[in-house]
Each structure stands twice: as structure tokens, then as C-alpha cells.
Amino acid sequence: MKRIASKMQLHKGFEAEYKKRHNEIWPELAQLLAETGVSDYYIFLDETTNSLFATLVVSDEEKLDDLPSHPVMQKWWAYMKDIMESNPDNSPVSIPLKEVFFLP
16 A cells, blocks of 8 residues: 655636535546545645645555546546646646655
8 A cells, every 4th residue: 555645736716616526526437546446535725825735545556557548537637627737638737745754
């Protein structure tokens, strides 16, 4: 198991829409994430900067590397690109964060 953290950027004024879309996460996306070994997935919002901070646990990093090739993942990214900073392939601009402390 590996803990992963990253930060992303939400466009100003889309805080409620971002939360709504995630509250209504597609069942097929939730299933894909579970099948990929993703668990304990949290996303936090810094309301002063609109920075998103995500953490998750993954059981198999190689499976996680395959997520971008799945059509449902690509569809989700296309759905989200209008409300957050995105790359040319529609994936969110995601900056990996280095773990510096953990208290089990």
C-alpha cells in the first residue's frame, strides 16, 4: 500500500459545482477506482486559494498508471476540464506532493 498526495487548481467560482460533481460521482468511475486498488481517497479545498489537495491509498501503483487509458477516466477528465486547470489531454494539472510525516 502506498499513500499518494497531490494538489490541483480549481477555477474561481466553481467550488459548489466541483463538490456537486463529486457528490454525484459516476458509478462506473467509482468502480474503476476500486478495481484499480484506490481507497481512502480524499480531496480537500483551500477556499482562500482554490487549491485542491488530494490524498489516496493505492495497493498497486502499476494499475494506477493504467488509469489514463480507460475511457471512463478520459470521459471524467473531459467533464471536469471546464472548472479546473487541465492539461491538453484533459487530465487535471496535478502536482505530486512529497510525504514528509506520517503518524499511524
